[in-house]
Amino acid sequence: MATLLGDLPSTSASTTDQAVVAQDCYRRLARLATTRDSELCIQPIGSPSEAVPIPAPAMQLLTDILMQMARGKTVTVVPVDTELTTQQAADLLHVSRPFLIERMEGGEIPFKKVGTHRRVLFEDVMSYKSRIDQERLKVLDELTQQAQELGMGY
Numbered sequence: 001m002a003t004l005l006g007d008l009p010s011t012s013a014s015t016t017d018q019a020v021v022a023q024d025c026y027r028r029l030a031r032l033a034t035t036r037d038s039e040l041c042i043q044p045i046g047s048p049s050e051a052v053p054i055p056a057p058a059m060q061l062l063t064d065i066l067m068q069m070a071r072g073k074t075v076t077v078v079p080v081d082t083e084l085t086t087q088q089a090a091d092l093l094h095v096s097r098p099f100l101i102e103r104m105e106g107g108e109i110p111f112k113k114v115g116t117h118r119r120v121l122f123e124d125v126m127s128y129k130s131r132i133d134q135e136r137l138k139v140l141d142e143l144t145q146q147a148q149e150l151g152m153g154y
Contacts, residue, residue, distance in 0.1 A: 022067075026066035029063050029066065041053050080121070080123040082121070085117070086101055086104070103128070108128060109128045
C-alpha cells in the first residue's frame, strides 16, 4: 500500500469490520476520557494482572485515531520534528514539487540543505498549511460578503 508520506509508518486502511469496531471503541473511550481527570488503563483480555496506564495526551491521540479509523480513513502518526523530503512535503500539501521549492526558496517555508537535497520539518509544513488555509478562508469570506452586497443570492 502506498502511503502519503512514503516510507513513514502508517496503519493500513480500515476495512468495514474494523471501522465498526473502531467506532464502538471510540465512543466508549471518548466517554471514559471525558469523565475522568486521570489516566486510563488498558488491560488485555484474559490477563487481569497486566494493566497498562495510558496518559491523558496519549488517550486523546488514541481516540482521534479511532475516530478516523471509524470513518474508514488511513492514519499516519508523524512526530512533529520529522524531516521530510521535498516530494513528501509536496504530496502532503497536494502541490507540485517545483511549487513547493519556490515557496521554500522564497522564505515562506523554512528548510535546510543536506548536501544538495532540501529537507523540511513536518511541523513547518503543517504551519504553512495552516497559514494558507486561513488566508483562503479569509478570501472566501470576503467574496461571500461581496456577493451578498451585490445581491447575487449567495
